[in-house]
Amino acid sequence: MRFAEVGYRDCPWCKTRNIALNVQWSRVEQADSGKQRFWGVFTCPRCAGAVLVEVKPATGANLTSYSEINRGLNVFVMKQVPEDGNRAHEIAHLPEDVEGFFRDAEVVLGAGVPDAAAVQLRKTLEAAAAHKGIRERTLVQSIQKLIEDGAVTVDFSEVLHYVRKLGNLGAHFTDEKLTEDDVQRALRFTAQLLRNLFEVPGELELLKTASEEADAGTE
Template sequence: MTWSGEFAFRDCPWCGLKDAQMNVLATDVNAGRRRGASRVWAFVSCPRCAGVVTLETSGQGARPEVRMVIPDDDRIGAQVGYLPDDVAKFYGDAQRVLDAGVPDAAAVQLRKTLEAAAAHFNIDSGPLVDRIKELISFGMITQPFGDVLDHIRKLGNVGAHSSDEVVNEEDAQRALRFTTQVLRNLFEIPAELAAVGQTESEANAPPAVE
């Protein structure tokens, strides 16, 4: 027996529920491998969002402990590299509330993500629709991405106001995918290109004279 009941108490990496008592789905599941000892797994689910968490536990005869948790909290906001902290927070919050089944709130957080992203290019005043136009005029994004951002802006408006219109999960998931691509173009790709350029400069630099 490698399972301890205390392992079921943990934060949910999907929706952010803190110190929850997870539903235990299976424990002590042995997975054999060609060489070496088997690995032992357990599966639990969040009582709020039903997200499944996989735990690797210690082997038979060892002191019960959790060796690996999948997914861990780094899943949130880690789909895009080099994000500023405030952008990553809004982006991660959008994923959490969407996983929790609240697409209206996710749409609002995605809108905030775009506002924070634009602010990092000194575009921080006026309605979001005007900020999107400025991003296009400065060459930060292309016109097709501008149309995408306008779609996310409109969804955020629907999510933020009480009306007959609602944001469904499919719309919010699509907006999240769009936002991910926009953030990659604004932050991740330029940073990766800069890193490549730095590496090439260092490789081509003349040797230091001692």
């Protein structure tokens, strides 16, 4: 997302969902070691609460230290202070479309509409599989393929019935509606799967880059 869009989030103070927080300050900070970190302070127009957000440029571009962050810069959100108590599932390195579906699922579940949340979870999983080049006929087959390919751990095969429920949703008008508990479990399943698919490889990539930089520094 662009840095200007980072302000669209849930306010951790007044719990208003998906409100446009105002950017008040941003900075490319530099440590003595030369390492850069990227910070923004946002405020809530509703409750005047301030929120500190650390981001990371989507590209490895080196920015001018001590400057402001360009609002058009593509970034990932790394962390938020204070954390959002409602958002139990902060996952790093999510592709934008996957993140959009997943956040929508959380929002509509929070609003008490489990069926609508389940549809968003299904889209989340379909988009996640598509990012790994997998588009099988059914959602369960796509997830099974991710397991076979080793993109996610085989432990997920034990709990595939949550995916089967999501995949069947809306297929027959006689289908049982999903309960809020069903959808909560499917949400937890989805969060873990997304961590396995995107957060773990993304963090390992950062570790690799950091150790390459450290090696280059010792030469």
